[in-house]
Amino acid sequence: MSSTTVQAKYEIKDPTLAPKGKQRIEWAGREMPVLRQIQERFAQEKPFDGIRLIACCHVTTETAHLAIALKAGGADAILIASNPLSTQDDVAASLVVDYGIPVFAMKGEDTATYLRHVEIALDHRPNIIIDDGSDVTATLVKNRQHQIPEIIGTTEETTTGIVRLRAMFNDGKLTFPAMNVNDADTKHFFDNRYGTGQSTLDGIIRATNVLLAGKNVVVVGYGWCGKGSALRARGLGANVIVTEVDPVRAIEAVMDGFRVMPMEQAASLGDLFITVTGNKHVIRGEHFDVMKDGAMVCNSGHFDIEIDLKDLAERSTEIKEVRNFTQQYKLKNGKSVVVLGEGRLINLAAAEGHPSAVMDMSFANQAMACEYLVKNKGKLEPGLHSIPQDVDQEIARLKLKAMGIAIDTLTSEQIEYMNSWTVGTD
Structure with a gap:
């Protein structure tokens, strides 16, 4: 039909x-x-x-x-x-x-x-x-x-x-x-952190079949989606680097045990880059120029504008599909950059x-x-x-x-204590 x-x-x-x-x-x-x-x-x-x-x-x-x-x-x-x-x-x-x-x-x-x-x-x-x-x-x-x-x-x-x-x-x-x-608490605490975290890594692995253990994974943005992606990447043995523009989130990433640095510095270190910012062109020309040969970039934020693919294409002499949802851009400097899922959401492009x-x-x-x-x-x-x-x-x-999980409920005495300024310690 x-x-x-x-x-x-x-x-x-x-x-x-x-x-x-x-x-x-x-x-x-x-x-x-x-x-x-x-x-x-x-x-x-x-x-x-x-x-x-x-x-x-x-x-x-x-x-x-x-x-x-x-x-x-x-x-x-x-x-x-x-x-x-x-x-x-x-x-x-x-x-x-x-x-x-x-x-x-x-x-x-x-x-x-x-x-x-x-x-x-x-x-x-x-x-x-x-x-x-x-x-x-x-x-x-x-x-x-x-x-x-x-x-x-x-x-x-x-x-x-x-x-x-x-x-x-x-x-x-x-x-x-x-x-x-x-x-909503029951959305971003769980969907963004646990859902995006797991499904992003799932999409990357399905698209590439690479071993993440020992790789330098750069997570661009440390909101709830970034936290989930960083947590899961570390769980698979990756060395996680976080880039941020928000000083509070940057401190949080440091205290969660991750290296934090500007993208200018991280660009030459990363084996895999995951953008989760919701913003535009967080990975762009000057970053592609210094990336390792074969560095992989993907997006798990929202629209396909987080990675400046137009800029990448202009710096390339050849673009070819090397696996499903995996395109290799051959740069004029002789190195290559691999883009997963056309820069769209990798967890949905290459996984479920x-x-x-x-x-x-x-x-x-x-x-x-x-x-x-x-x-x-x-x-x-x-x-x-x-x-x-x-x-x-x-x-x-x-x-x-x-x-099948039960939790406690407050007693009437506890409710009174939590809602009254006149009830103090005895």
Whole structure:
């Protein structure tokens, strides 16, 4: 079946991949008990009846469970890809064929196709946008002002997306509520640190099959994603170097036992570079010039702009693919630099993204954030809103319950002591 003949309904690579996708979606569900409990409640309460929703996310087995939960809650939802290399075509097929959820995503789609999918999503006239990097929200704000009155709100789960939303608000352009899912404790403490940490190294190893023990691994940025990547690289025996622009994070990296230095110095030492900043061109021309022959660079931050690939190409005499998701740039100085995953998210380009267990909490936050927006329609001011603490705590409780772990509760005496300044030591 040609995707172009059914473009109005969905656009995927191959519907016949659905059986494999369904099997993989079901496997991921074994590790997603929190979202399963939320889905069961949504199916009974139908909080999204009459709500049009679009989700711009990595189309993976984990995202599938978020989409299924939202549909169970009554949402008229469609899904597009937030990254052209992260789409799992079998999952996209299963969502369309087995679950009746319209998907517009194909692994390897070009920029023009991605932008067309963004427009298709906005043609759905959404009331709620689930975004990953704020591309859809930014397109709405720039080009579709007439649709803003229909928007209840948006949710965002990436650091880059939150930065962009803050900039929109400061410029007076964000005139509706946006839920800051990224900064929920049950998101960034776990998803960014443990999810990114493990899946980044997984993607690197799948793409290269190199031994990391004994290698100099340069982690560019020491936010939660950087902390996770540095921790896991050290666990595999790497000598980890951290580069930072934030003095507080730099001190933290030092006290966590890592070497900290400017990129100018680290560039000549690294065997492998991992960018996790969310910023632009943190590895660029002057760094490529001094890198070791065969140095590998990859990105696990957000967009594919952290590594200046245009500059690298201009310094090269030859570019060739040496393995899947592995391109070797032959520099004019005779050395080579190896780029993994075309500079896109290596954990999704060459591997399967975060383990289901951590995305369980991240997508639980997304689902609960959407419900919060609907319940508080017309009551929230424009701008960024944090996930309410009771929602964050409930997600953690559900996770612990699913893991069979019990914790203590405060006694009435302890509650009084913690909440009163008149109760002191006896």
